[in-house]
Amino acid sequence: MAELTAFAYQPGVSILHRLDVRMKLALVAAASLISLRLDFPGIGLMALPLLSVAAGCRRSLRIQAGELRWIGLLLAFVFSARVLSTDGTTVLSVLALDITGEGLREGALVCLRLSLVFLVGTLLMATTRSTEIKTGVQWFLQPLPLVPAERVGTMLGLLVRFIPVIFEEVSRASDAQRARAVENRRNPLRRAVKLGIPIMSRVFERSDRLALAMEARCYSERRTQPSLRAALKDWVLFGLSCGWLVVLLAV
Amino acid sequence: MSAIIEMDHLTHRFADGTVGLDGVTLEIEAGAFVVIAGANGSGKTTLLRHLNGLLLPTSGSVRVAGVCVQENPMKSRVLVGMVFQDADSQIVGETVRDDVAFGPENLRLDRVEIDRRVGEALSATGLIHLADKRPHLLSGGEKRRLAIAGILAMRPRVIVFDEPFANLDYPGVRQVLDQILQQHRAGCTIIVTTHDLEKVLAHADRLIFMREGRIEGDGPPPALIARAESFGVRHPRAVHLGVEALSWLN
Ligand SMILES: Nc1ncnc2c1ncn2[C@@H]1O[C@H](COP(=O)(O)OP(=O)(O)OP(=O)(O)O)[C@@H](O)[C@H]1O
Ligand SMILES: [Mg+2]
Numbered sequence: 001m002a003e004l005t006a007f008a009y010q011p012g013v014s015i016l017h018r019l020d021v022r023m024k025l026a027l028v029a030a031a032s033l034i035s036l037r038l039d040f041p042g043i044g045l046m047a048l049p050l051l052s053v054a055a056g057c058r059r060s061l062r063i064q065a066g067e068l069r070w071i072g073l074l075l076a077f078v079f080s081a082r083v084l085s086t087d088g089t090t091v092l093s094v095l096a097l098d099i100t101g102e103g104l105r106e107g108a109l110v111c112l113r114l115s116l117v118f119l120v121g122t123l124l125m126a127t128t129r130s131t132e133i134k135t136g137v138q139w140f141l142q143p144l145p146l147v148p149a150e151r152v153g154t155m156l157g158l159l160v161r162f163i164p165v166i167f168e169e170v171s172r173a174s175d176a177q178r179a180r181a182v183e184n185r186r187n188p189l190r191r192a193v194k195l196g197i198p199i200m201s202r203v204f205e206r207s208d209r210l211a212l213a214m215e216a217r218c219y220s221e222r223r224t225q226p227s228l229r230a231a232l233k234d235w236v237l238f239g240l241s242c243g244w245l246v247v248l249l250a251v
Numbered sequence: 252m253s254a255i256i257e258m259d260h261l262t263h264r265f266a267d268g269t270v271g272l273d274g275v276t277l278e279i280e281a282g283a284f285v286v287i288a289g290a291n292g293s294g295k296t297t298l299l300r301h302l303n304g305l306l307l308p309t310s311g312s313v314r315v316a317g318v319c320v321q322e323n324p325m326k327s328r329v330l331v332g333m334v335f336q337d338a339d340s341q342i343v344g345e346t347v348r349d350d351v352a353f354g355p356e357n358l359r360l361d362r363v364e365i366d367r368r369v370g371e372a373l374s375a376t377g378l379i380h381l382a383d384k385r386p387h388l389l390s391g392g393e394k395r396r397l398a399i400a401g402i403l404a405m406r407p408r409v410i411v412f413d414e415p416f417a418n419l420d421y422p423g424v425r426q427v428l429d430q431i432l433q434q435h436r437a438g439c440t441i442i443v444t445t446h447d448l449e450k451v452l453a454h455a456d457r458l459i460f461m462r463e464g465r466i467e468g469d470g471p472p473p474a475l476i477a478r479a480e481s482f483g484v485r486h487p488r489a490v491h492l493g494v495e496a497l498s499w500l501n
Contacts, residue, residue, distance in 0.1 A: 008345070008385070009345040009346075009385075010385070011345070011346045011383045011384065011385060129345050129346075129349060130345065131349070131356075161345075168387075206340070209337075209340035210340065210343065212305055212340075213335065213340055213341045213342070213343055214343050214353075215305060215328075216303055216305055216328060216333050216335075216341075217328070217343065217353055217354040217357055217401065217402075217405065218325060218328045218329060218354060218357040218358060218405075219343075219353075219357050220325075220357060222359065223356045223357045223359060224355070224356040224357075224358075224359050224360060224361065224362065224365060227362060
């Protein structure tokens with residue numbers, strides 16, 4: 001079940017895996033900001049290369065889609081909120097609620113933008129080790145005065161490390177309950193509560209054990225870092241991606 | 252030879268009041284091969300966790316190579332490598348290779364040295380072909396060997412194995428046992444806990460029985476083995492052939 005985690009690092013040798021982590025972080029930040037202001041054509045333009053890269057990462061899109069149903073739920077919520085709260089010409093009226101053409105458009109736009117940000121984020125997590133993220137973040141923060149770069153980097157790196165733990169525990173706990181026919185219970189709220197409590201305690205317990213294991217092997221903030229090196233290849237890819245982002249902004 | 256581990260009236264009380272260890276006094280010589288046996292809950296894991304400061308004594312003291320663990324837990328973690336009872340919970344890295352490199356990176360070795368040690372540890376444990384796999388996808392035996400590789404790369408002087416044979420099939424037991432013996436021959440002090448004496452006893456030079464957080468038997472295996480079952484540990488049936496005959500490697 002561990003392989004089903006969208007947020008876990010997936011070993012590999014794709015261009016994304018090998019791109020210098022500082023450039024990757026910069027691109028991710030830029031791409032996320034830009035995708036929040038794109039219109040439909042821009043979104044299409046942006047999604048195409050991202051999806052092809054994602055497909056190239058050897059990850060089954062079907063499995064990933066299955067896991068991301070939670071995000072789907074969130075998006076559905078955002079979508080309905082948008083649809084119902086936007087004024088315009090009514091295309092459909094259900095009960096006392098007016099559904100407007102503008103609302104549908106707005107809702108779809110917002111959802112697509114959020115999915116793009118999400119896609120960019122998972123690509124980063126899938127292709128970057130937590131130690132690399134730590135090193136990269138630290139590099140960006142180092143020049144800033146008063147910011148404990150090492151500590152912030154360590155915290156972010158640890159956060160990234162612990163996220164898959166949470167998802168693994170969720171799937172384990174839900175498997176354990178399904179094995180005991182939890183599906184016979186109809187009340188979804190009751191099921192959520194019954195699932196939520198063991199998940200919480202398991203996540204804490206797992207995190208505790210992971211922390212112990214790290215401590216036992218002398219973990220501290222100061223450790224040998226992955227070496228940062230930007231080769232010509234990295235710069236070329238970085239330049240191309242920047243150019244592409246500028247084009248997207250212009251669209 | 253001098254004692255590398257010294258415990259003096261070590262007592263540990265958990266937050267909920269459970270007494271994990273009750274006045275344990277123990278010395279272990281450098282280069283020894285010690286087996287600690289006892290029923291579930293007798294305090295074996297609790298004892299081991301004091302060796303690298305994962306637990307600190309409620310009273311009493313622990314010294315490793317003369318250094319007080321409470322005062323300098325970092326130093327004790329460099330000296331004492333620990334293979335956990337549950338191999339899953341020992342995995343830290345995102346790939347097999349990263350996991351083995353985790354310890355040496357924490358020791359702040361340079362990259363060349365880290366790569367060398369990782370390569371050595373992976374080939375010693377026969378995991379080199381899995382180097383780029385996600386560790387959570389390994390089999391139970393492979394995970395146990397990965398945990399060992401992660402410790403070997405740190406080159407500790409003492410290696411502690413907490414139930415190293417749990418959940419392993421016959422070849423798995425032999426591989427792990429072989430690793431343990433290799434490290435012992437290389438000069439490491441070895442401490443193994445188990446409730447399955449049969450698998451290691453032939454190689455040990457000291458046997459310790461624990462019950463309810465206390466040490467209740469301590470000496471050379473042939474002298475103690477007859478009392479095994481009174482400590483909730485299965486008596487190895489073939490022992491009448493001589494303790495040496497028990498070895499799983501023959
Ligand atoms: N964190 C804790 N809080 C409270 N009690 C604990 C804790 N950890 C262990 N104990 C208790 O301390 C005692 C000794 O536990 P320990 O894990 O050392 O036993 P063990 O000999 O390793 O057993 P096993 O063979 O099952 O591994 C047990 O009674 C256990 O319930
Ligand atoms: Mg134990």
